[in-house]
Amino acid sequence: MREEGLRIGVCIKQVPDTDSHLRIADSGRGIDDSNLNWVISSCDLCALEEALLLAEAQVSRGAERPELVVFSLGPERVEEALRKALALGVDRALHLVDEALQGGDAIADGRALAAALARERCDLVLTGAQSDDLGQAATPAVIAEVLGCPYAWLVMAVELDSCSRSLRIVRELEGGMNEVLRLELPAVLAIQAGINRPRFASLRGTLQARKKPLRREDCSGLGVDPRLVGTAGAGIETEAVSLPPAGAGGVVIDGASAEAAAELIAHLEREAVL
Amino acid sequence: MPVVWLVEDARGGPGTQEVRACGRALGGNCRVARLDEERVGPYAPGLYAGALRDLIAQGEGEGEDPTAPIVVVLPHTYQSAEYAPRLAVRLGAAYIPSVSAAAVDDGGLRFRRSILQARLRADVRPKTRAVVATVQVGAFGGADPAPSPADVFEVGRPADIEQNQEREILGRQAASAGGVDLASAERIVTAGRGVGGPDEVSVAAELAAALDAELGASRPVVDNGWLPREHQVGSSGHIVAPNLYVALGVSGSIQHVMGMSGSRIIVAINKDPEAPIFSVAHYGIVADLHDVAPALTRLLKARRQSA
Ligand SMILES: Cc1cc2nc3c(=O)[nH]c(=O)nc-3n(C[C@H](O)[C@H](O)[C@H](O)COP(=O)(O)OP(=O)(O)OC[C@H]3O[C@@H](n4cnc5c(N)ncnc54)[C@H](O)[C@@H]3O)c2cc1C
Numbered sequence: 001m002r003e004e005g006l007r008i009g010v011c012i013k014q015v016p017d018t019d020s021h022l023r024i025a026d027s028g029r030g031i032d033d034s035n036l037n038w039v040i041s042s043c044d045l046c047a048l049e050e051a052l053l054l055a056e057a058q059v060s061r062g063a064e065r066p067e068l069v070v071f072s073l074g075p076e077r078v079e080e081a082l083r084k085a086l087a088l089g090v091d092r093a094l095h096l097v098d099e100a101l102q103g104g105d106a107i108a109d110g111r112a113l114a115a116a117l118a119r120e121r122c123d124l125v126l127t128g129a130q131s132d133d134l135g136q137a138a139t140p141a142v143i144a145e146v147l148g149c150p151y152a153w154l155v156m157a158v159e160l161d162s163c164s165r166s167l168r169i170v171r172e173l174e175g176g177m178n179e180v181l182r183l184e185l186p187a188v189l190a191i192q193a194g195i196n197r198p199r200f201a202s203l204r205g206t207l208q209a210r211k212k213p214l215r216r217e218d219c220s221g222l223g224v225d226p227r228l229v230g231t232a233g234a235g236i237e238t239e240a241v242s243l244p245p246a247g248a249g250g251v252v253i254d255g256a257s258a259e260a261a262a263e264l265i266a267h268l269e270r271e272a273v274l
Numbered sequence: 275m276p277v278v279w280l281v282e283d284a285r286g287g288p289g290t291q292e293v294r295a296c297g298r299a300l301g302g303n304c305r306v307a308r309l310d311e312e313r314v315g316p317y318a319p320g321l322y323a324g325a326l327r328d329l330i331a332q333g334e335g336e337g338e339d340p341t342a343p344i345v346v347v348l349p350h351t352y353q354s355a356e357y358a359p360r361l362a363v364r365l366g367a368a369y370i371p372s373v374s375a376a377a378v379d380d381g382g383l384r385f386r387r388s389i390l391q392a393r394l395r396a397d398v399r400p401k402t403r404a405v406v407a408t409v410q411v412g413a414f415g416g417a418d419p420a421p422s423p424a425d426v427f428e429v430g431r432p433a434d435i436e437q438n439q440e441r442e443i444l445g446r447q448a449a450s451a452g453g454v455d456l457a458s459a460e461r462i463v464t465a466g467r468g469v470g471g472p473d474e475v476s477v478a479a480e481l482a483a484a485l486d487a488e489l490g491a492s493r494p495v496v497d498n499g500w501l502p503r504e505h506q507v508g509s510s511g512h513i514v515a516p517n518l519y520v521a522l523g524v525s526g527s528i529q530h531v532m533g534m535s536g537s538r539i540i541v542a543i544n545k546d547p548e549a550p551i552f553s554v555a556h557y558g559i560v561a562d563l564h565d566v567a568p569a570l571t572r573l574l575k576a577r578r579q580s581a
């Protein structure tokens with residue numbers, strides 16, 4: 001066992017709020033990001049909460065409190081997401097911010113994040129299972145591959161045993177089943193929504209967050225080849241984005257609610273489902 | 275023409291038809307990489323990624339066009355979506371997850387996938403020669419039964435089996451206590467995140483009662499603790515096919531739709547006219563559910579009293 005306590009890294013992504021109105025950009029290759037409300041992706045809030053719970057559990061067991069470090073790759077606006085994580089109780093933050101890091105896919109971003117996580121020597125890495133915007137469900141797997149360590153996707157419970165440096169986790173399967181696994185540290189866990197209920201930041205936490213360390217890192221600081229990250233390192237290119245086709249032949253009912261309700265009931269009677 | 279590897283589980287399993295349909299859409303020069311747990315060993319992400327990498331890297335240079343694209347197609351199941359990105363990294367391939375369509379045209383390979391919680395779709399192209407793609411189960415266009423391609427290769431144990439030690443399986447358990455019979459329900463009314471909060475779930479519950487229906491929930495409703503897990507409909511909950519399915523404030527994500535698209539009549543009430551749920555609904559009302567659902571409940575109760 002190492003002398004120092006454990007270090008847990010949490011990767012968070014800033015995404016457009018699921019309720020924002022989406023407009024396709026003039027280029028047709030993405031969304032217009034000028035008027036969006038940016039938030040921490042929903043599963044990532046659960047990953048943050050799980051890290052805080054693991055730290056609290058270690059303390060209540062009399063073990064040393066692990067250090068919690070939050071990582072995010074993205075433009076300037078991402079700093080706000082990192083400050084929010086600090087306000088929740090994370091100890092320090094790393095912002096991967098560089099023109100050359102922009103526009104990556106899961107493989108490019110996973111490489112950059114893995115480089116930062118390796119530098120910080122994280123024993124355990126927590127991420128969300130799937131981002132609310134690109135939904136690749138792949139960045140943490142790439143991180144695990146680059147770090148060469150065990151990985152589990154869709155994690156619904158975590159127990160950390162710092163003495164044996166091992167984890168007992170519950171992973172979700174299809175159709176309402178779970179499996180229980182044992183992994184050894186270092187490991188990467190992709191946390192599924194529903195594992196916990198994320199807390200809200202307190203006023204005190206928000207004030208303290210201003211004084212906590214937030215470091216910026218670029219490609220050269222990370223020691224990554226700029227050709228392997230960002231747009232240059234991405235294996236895919238988006239050619240066009242579009243709206244899914246509206247109502248595949250379905251009947252749209254209009255009118256005030258009472259009329260619409262009456263019309264729906266008439267349709268359902270004709271369909272013999274009532 | 276691309277060389278297409280179709281990754282199939284020896285035991286069958288979900289997504290086999292979609293994987294084959296994707297192979298056909300890509301021109302059909304297909305080989306099957308057959309994964310048999312008996313041969314490869316118990317599943318672990320690094321182990322399976324390594325085993326497939328060995329087979330696919332070996333398959334190169336057998337008198338094939340060395341510039342022909344290589345596509346590896348897997349189903350987007352909870353198992354293969356876990357290790358497919360690791361396979362992509364090992365092959366130096368691009369990774370394109372949960373595709374719903376694929377094509378070969380003048381620009382090369384093109385794949386379509388949903389982004390932003392199915393509110394938009396993106397057409398993407400790989401920039402590398404090799405691609406690993408996973409196919410959205412239950413959502414790949416033209417997934418009619420296709421014959422299995424003739425060239426079947428058995429996946430063997432990878433050269434580097436050290437990776438096998440990466441996880442130990444301790445057991446399996448049900449995710450919820452059970453007790454809600456959604457699978458055999460004739461009618462289901464589902465509360466989505468759009469109901470707004472724990473106290474507002476009653477809007478859905480009252481409509482369900484007026485319809486003699488079971489109460490369903492989308493995943494965020496369960497994750498937020500507004501309803502217990504056993505109410506959840508979708509890929510990680512119940513797969514249902516009632517006569518009537520009423521979705522209140524459900525956006526229509528792929529994982530939700532996978533669980534209910536087999537319903538005979540689907541009704542969606544959502545205030546967003548662009549919500550993807552409307553593309554699977556037979557009847558749609560674009561309105562605030564807090565106006566329409568209580569109106570429906572009132573009319574249904576009155577109708578029952580007069581019957
Ligand atoms: C591996 C995995 C497995 C998953 N499994 C499942 C699963 O089994 N089941 C599942 O459901 N999800 C599952 N999900 C989650 C899924 O991706 C979506 O996040 C989820 O289905 C969205 O739920 P929702 O439609 O209720 O919420 P949202 O997507 O937030 O949609 C809410 C909708 O309500 C509408 N609305 C808001 N207010 C009102 C109002 N007053 N009146 C009318 N409409 C209103 C909005 O327009 C919006 O369309 C899974 C995700 C992953 C990654």
Ligand SMILES: Nc1ncnc2c1ncn2[C@@H]1O[C@H](COP(=O)(O)O)[C@@H](O)[C@H]1O
Pocket residue numbers: 011012013014041043044047071072073074106109113126127128129130131134135136137138139140
């Ligand atoms: N740019 C990023 N910065 C930090 N973490 C990220 C980033 N992109 C993805 N992640 C992490 O990887 C998870 C899965 O993302 P994705 O592979 O895009 O579905 C997210 O929930 C985050 O935890």
